[in-house]
Amino acid sequence: MRALFIGGTGTISTAVSKLAIENGWELYLLNRGNRPERVPDGARVIQCDISQEKEAAKLLEDMTFDVVADFIAFVPEQIERDIRLFAGKTAQFIFISSASAYQKPLSHYRITESTPLANPYWEYSRNKIACEERLMHEYRNTGFPITIVRPSHTYDERSVPLAVHGRKGSWQVIHRIMQGKPVIIHGDGSSLWTLTHSSDFAKAFVGIMGNPAAIGEAVHITSDESLSWDAIYDAIGRALGVTVKKVHVASDFLAACNPDLRGSLLGDKAHSVVFDNSKIKRLVPGFTATMRFDQGVRLSIDYLLSHPELQVEDVEFDRFCDKVIAAQSEAFKIFQS
Known part of the structure; x- marks a missing residue:
């Protein structure tokens, strides 16, 4: 063939x-x-x-x-x-x-x-x-x-799946997690996603x-595994050996602040997805996804940390995260005063 x-x-x-x-x-x-x-x-x-x-x-x-x-x-x-x-x-x-x-x-x-x-x-x-x-x-x-x-x-092992990242890939988010800096998760972190x-x-x-x-x-x-975005980031943190400092930000606000996120958030990741895989299992008897996310993401993290050429700094996205988090924090202060 x-x-x-x-x-x-x-x-x-x-x-x-x-x-x-x-x-x-x-x-x-x-x-x-x-x-x-x-x-x-x-x-x-x-x-x-x-x-x-x-x-x-x-x-x-x-x-x-x-x-x-x-x-x-x-x-x-x-x-x-x-x-x-x-x-x-x-x-x-x-x-x-x-x-x-x-x-x-x-x-x-x-x-x-x-x-x-x-x-x-x-x-x-x-x-x-x-x-x-x-x-x-x-x-x-x-x-x-x-x-x-x-x-x-x-x-795959060359990519760490994330909710919100910049144009240069996943490294800047991983770097923020390793540094103990807060990272942005859209919504309240409870929507379900399939990886x-x-x-x-x-x-x-x-x-x-x-x-x-x-x-x-x-x-x-797709896999049959559906995880909340909070659970996904917690699994990434465990793979890195750190606790992820999560900041939840409304998807609409993120898309308004950065129009590049409109499609990938409002048109995709902001929505809970649970897939019925009955059809592919009928077409391919015996098929089942066996790689749990906590297993797969460890492979991805290990690969990323062992390949410096993939650790591409994204200063623009880092500043965007700091600015959004600071803006939300200031809004909280207004209502607490």
Whole structure:
């Protein structure tokens, strides 16, 4: 069985690439070759920028695949390109969408694949919805063999999942925790969130590769573990051996102070999510997520602390945290006086 991954070396796809190789897939990765250290042994790299469609078409012209998966398509124009490139060349096309596409705010706390898709807060999610709609149209009208996968918050050893962080990643929050400085958690910290380790995601994803029952279907892949954001930060603190000083700040206020947070908070993390994974378990019998967050985050913390190149200082975000916390503290003082 032959597969082509567009991307294949990211947070989600690296684990999928590795497991596909282990399961005997003949795997090709089409990417720009910027992360050779993440290419698993046995995978063959086709070095190309997929946005250069003519070049990609020439490199792929004599090849056919059992599966093509695009991990880096975000807007409908990229889906149009993929349809042109792979119609008639693959038995299954897997599009990686996003669970953030589900209705916000939710009308019911438990999310299934039939939960409506609507997100007025985040353009990223609306674009993913548009991509899904274009693919479903192509499937219904021409039989283009699509499968849509909706990951939720998925992490690996290179990333510490957080509620609020800056543009430069998670290190500044971790550094604040280690220094004993307060960190911001949106809301009151009690909303539920689902975090999935990439190794668990990979088990389900490889299970739908080449699976005829998955053609024409949309399915999310997540852990069954739902934790409050306070519990998530407490687990991070335990992994660091310190107590996290948590400051709860309203999501609306955070988004008003920093518009970059509007999508990821109001369109995603501010809402409690509990996923019903019955569908993926029907498609992939025996699948279950086995990496608890307290286990996975220890791997992430150990990796971060042992790789100084990932410890990128974010002065702007640090100042933002101090400013927001100080503003809220001053507001408390006004009402206490």
